[in-house]
Amino acid sequence: MEILQGVWGAIVDIFQNSGYAYFFTDGGYKNLIMLCFSFFFLWLGIKKGFEPLLMIPIAFGMLLANIPGANLAVQYHDLQGFIDLVAGRMVDEATGAVCTPGLMDFLYFGVKAGIYPPLIFLGIGSMTDFTPLIANPKSFILGAAAQFGIFFTYVGATLLGFSPNEAGSIAIIGGADGPTAIFVTSILAPALLGTIAVAAYSYMALVPVIQPPIMRALTTKKERAVVMGNLRPVSKLEKILFPIMVTVIVALLLPDAGALVGMLMFGNLLKESGRTERIAKAAQNELMNIVTIMLGVSVGATTSAQTFWRWQTLLIVGLGLVAFAIGTASGVMFGKLMYVLTKGKVNPLIGSAGVSAVPMAARVSQKEGQRENPSNFLLMHAMGPNVSGVIGSAVAAGVLLTLLG
Numbered sequence: 001m002e003i004l005q006g007v008w009g010a011i012v013d014i015f016q017n018s019g020y021a022y023f024f025t026d027g028g029y030k031n032l033i034m035l036c037f038s039f040f041f042l043w044l045g046i047k048k049g050f051e052p053l054l055m056i057p058i059a060f061g062m063l064l065a066n067i068p069g070a071n072l073a074v075q076y077h078d079l080q081g082f083i084d085l086v087a088g089r090m091v092d093e094a095t096g097a098v099c100t101p102g103l104m105d106f107l108y109f110g111v112k113a114g115i116y117p118p119l120i121f122l123g124i125g126s127m128t129d130f131t132p133l134i135a136n137p138k139s140f141i142l143g144a145a146a147q148f149g150i151f152f153t154y155v156g157a158t159l160l161g162f163s164p165n166e167a168g169s170i171a172i173i174g175g176a177d178g179p180t181a182i183f184v185t186s187i188l189a190p191a192l193l194g195t196i197a198v199a200a201y202s203y204m205a206l207v208p209v210i211q212p213p214i215m216r217a218l219t220t221k222k223e224r225a226v227v228m229g230n231l232r233p234v235s236k237l238e239k240i241l242f243p244i245m246v247t248v249i250v251a252l253l254l255p256d257a258g259a260l261v262g263m264l265m266f267g268n269l270l271k272e273s274g275r276t277e278r279i280a281k282a283a284q285n286e287l288m289n290i291v292t293i294m295l296g297v298s299v300g301a302t303t304s305a306q307t308f309w310r311w312q313t314l315l316i317v318g319l320g321l322v323a324f325a326i327g328t329a330s331g332v333m334f335g336k337l338m339y340v341l342t343k344g345k346v347n348p349l350i351g352s353a354g355v356s357a358v359p360m361a362a363r364v365s366q367k368e369g370q371r372e373n374p375s376n377f378l379l380m381h382a383m384g385p386n387v388s389g390v391i392g393s394a395v396a397a398g399v400l401l402t403l404l405g
Contacts, residue, residue, distance in 0.1 A: 028068070030305035030306075030309045031066045031067075031068055031304075031305045033305070033309070034062065034065075034066040034303065034304070034305045034308060034309065035063060035066050035067075037062065037303075038059050038060070038062040038063035038066065038300075039059075039063075041055055041058065041059035041062065041198070041202075042055075042056060042059040042060065042063075044059075044202075044205065045059060050202075050205030050206065051201055051204055051205040053292055053296075054178060054201050054292060054295075054296045055201060055202075055205060056296070057292065057293055057295075057296025057297045057300060058197065058198060058201060058296045058297075058299055058300035059300060060297060060300060061104070061296060061297040061298060061299060061300020061301040061302075061303070062194075062198075062300040062301070062303045063300075064104070064297070064300070064301055065104070065300065065301040065302070065303055065304045066303075066304060066305055071102040071103075072102055072103060072104050072301060073102070073104065073301055073302070073304035073306075074104045074105055074108045074194075074298065074301045074302040074304075075101070075102070075105055104297070104298050104301035107294050107297065107298040107301075108298040108299075108301065108302070110291075110294060110295070110298070111182060111186050111193070111295065111298060111299060112186060112190070114183060114186060114187065114259060116179075116182070116291050116294060116295040117179040117180065117182050117183035117186075117259075117260065117295070118183070118259045118260055118262075118263040119263065119287065119291045120179040120288070120291055120292065120295065121179060121260050121261075121263040121264040121267065121394075122263040122264070122266060122267040122283050122287070122288075123267060123283050123284060123287055123288030123291070124179075124264060124267065124288075124358070124390065125243070125263065125264040125265060125266060125267025125268040125269075125270075125271070125283075126267035126268065126270050126271045126280045126281075126283040126284045126288075127267075127271070127284050127288075128264075128267075128268055128271075128358065128387055128390070129383070129387075130239070130242055130243075130268060130387055131231075131234045131239065132231060132380050132381065132383040132384035132387070133383075133384045133387050133388050134234045134238050134239065134242055135231040135232050135233075135234050135384070136231055136381070136384045138338065138346075139350075139384030139385045139388050140388050140392075141334060141338070142331055142334055142335060142338070142350065142351045142353070142354040142384075142385035142388065143331075143354045143356075143384075143385045143386075143387075143388025143389040143390075143391065143392040144354075144388070144392050145330050145331050145333070145334035145351065145354055146327045146328065146330060146331035146351070146352075146353075146354025146355045146385070146389050146392065147174070147175060147327065147354075147389075147392045147393060147395075147396045148326060148327060148330035149171075149174035149175075149322070149323040149324060149325070149326035149327030149328075149329075149330060150171045150172055150174040150175055150323060150327065150393075150396050150400075151171065151396075152171075152174075152322075152323070152326050153167075153170065153171040153173075153174055153319055153320075153322055153323035153326065154167050154168055154170075154171035154400075155167075156319065156322065157170045157171060157319050160315065160319075163189075164404050165188040165189050165404050166188070166189045166192060168184065168188050168189075168400040168403075168404045169181075169184055169185040169188045169189040169192055169196055170192070170196065170316050170319050170320060170323070171319075171323055171400070172184045172185070172196075172200075172323075172393070172396065172397060172400065173196060173199050173200045173203065173319075173320035173323050173324065174320070174322075174323025174324050174326065174327045174355075175327070175355065175356055175389070175392070175393030175396060175397075176200070176203060176204050176207065176324055176327070176355040176356055176357040176361070176389075176393075177200070177204075177355075177356040177357070177389075177390065177393040177394075178197065178200045178201045178204060179260075179295075180260060180356075180393045180394055180396075180397045181196055181197060181200040182196075182197050182200075182295070182299060183259075183260060183397060184397045184400055184401065185197070187401060187405055188400070188401070188404055188405060191307065192316065193299065193302050194299065194300070194302035194303035194304075194307060194308055195303070195308060195312075195313050195316050195317070196316065196320070197299045197300075197302070198300075198303060199316060199317045199320040199321075200320065202317075203320060203321065203324045204357045204360070207355075207357045207360045207361050207364055208360065208363075208364055208367075210321075210324065210325065210328070211328050211352050211361065211364050212364060212367075212368055214325060214328045214329055214332065214352070215328070215332055215349055215352050215364075215365075215368050216368070218329060218332045218333060218336070218348075219332060219336065219348050219349065221372055223336065223339055223347065223348050223349075224347065224348075224349055224368060224369060224371070224372040224373075225369075225372040225373040225376065226339070226344060226345070226346070226347040226348075226373075226376075227347075227373060227375065227376050227377075228345065228346065228347055228350075228378065228381045229345070231380060231381070236272075236274075239272040240269065240272050240273060242268075242272075243264075243265035243266070243268040243269040243272070244265070244269065246261065246265050246391065247261060247262050247265040247266075250391070250394075250395060250398070254395060254398030254399060254402055255398075255402075256397075256398045256401035256402050256405060257394050257395055257397060257398025257399075257401070258398075260394040260397060260398075261391065261394045261395070261398075264390065264391070264394065267280075267283050270283060324355065327354070327355050328352050328355060330354075331351035331352050331353070331354035331355065331385065332348055332349070332351045332352050333348075333351070334351050334354075335347070335348030335349065335350055335351025335352070336348040336351070338351075347365075347369060347376075347378055347381070349365045349368050349369050349378060349382070350362075350365050350378055350381050350382040350384070350385055351385060352364065352365055353365045353382040353383070353385045353386040353389070354385040354386070354388065354389045354392070355386075355389050355393075356386070356389035356390040356392065356393045357386075357389075358383075358386050358387060358389075358390060359383065359386060361382070361386050361389070362379055362382035362383045362385075362386040363379065363382075365378050365379075365381075365382035366378045366379040366382060
């Protein structure tokens with residue numbers, strides 16, 4: 001009998017110290033709901049194919065962060081929290097309690113120190129063809145116009161009571177550029193990183209759902225059916241000089257944007273120089289894949305129930321949608337202006353690709369153009385504003401960091 005009581009006591013003790021018991025405590029339901037959110041995002045990434053390379057790691061990081069007692073949530077959201085690492089312990093910034101850092105705290109160091117996003121940009125640059133932008137420099141205007149949603153939302157978020165740094169981090173969602181949003185938020189408002197990263201990548205994944213209604217509402221059938229002429233050939237010299245000149249111009253004007261733009265252009269130079277094929281492929285594949293895993297999982301691990309489950313979360317997600325929608329609309333409206341100025345030679349649909357969701361936004365422009373005119377091929381024309389949007393979002397990030405950082 002004593003043996004049975006001992007066994008039963010051991011079973012009860014194991015259950016009471018398990019994560020399952022935590023679900024029955026006050027606030028335990030929040031972790032359960034966050035686990036359901038992680039399952040939903042995993043479904044979006046696996047079943048629906050929405051940005052799976054980052055959606056799946058972020059969702060799994062969210063799952064790990066919300067397993068009670070596993071110590072797999074990011075606890076410290078700024079570099080100051082690593083002061084006690086030599087002693088093997090940290091001080092909780094909110095309660096003052098001494099805690100031991102977990103696996104995700106160490107992986108997250110690359111976000112805090114601003115390492116992962118520029119390396120992601122290096123990989124993106126090594127895969128990006130800037131030829132459409134070089135062939136049609138007017139595309140820069142459309143890429144810049146699509147960043148209007150960022151600054152509009154910054155004002156709106158400030159009026160709603162967010163601090164300037166928080167408003168800047170929320171507004172950058174409108175650029176539809178996950179690494180840029182993470183980079184800016186890790187500096188300006190680290191505590192909001194999980195919410196903003198999830199919102200940014202969710203809207204990037206939902207580009208084919210969000211953009212088409214806006215594009216159709218702002219354009220006529222005649223405008224959407226416009227067939228654009230062929231782009232001019234671009235020389236090898238132009239392709240080599242472009243990343244060098246963009247780096248010099250942007251980094252001198254906005255030093256805070258230098259890390260993102262510089263690594264983006266460095267990656268592109270590796271691709272276009274013709275002399276560094278081996279390391280260009282490494283940047284495209286091995287480096288990009290490794291950094292993507294660490295970035296996605298560690299960012300997902302910031303979404304613990306204690307930090308994510310707040311009324312502000314819904315407001316941030318809503319403001320991010322506003323920023324993205326206005327960015328799309330402003331790009332289309334500038335496209336309409338160019339349609340008028342060129343007497344019908346520019347299809348306004350390519351303006352929506354000014355957000356930097358590459359290449360998905362350009363594909364949406366192509367698809368919408370072909371809905372009205374099956375012989376219409378807008379993809380290469382839309383890639384100009386699309387890659388311009390990548391530069392534009394980095395420049396917008398530099399502006400925010402210069403003014404607020």
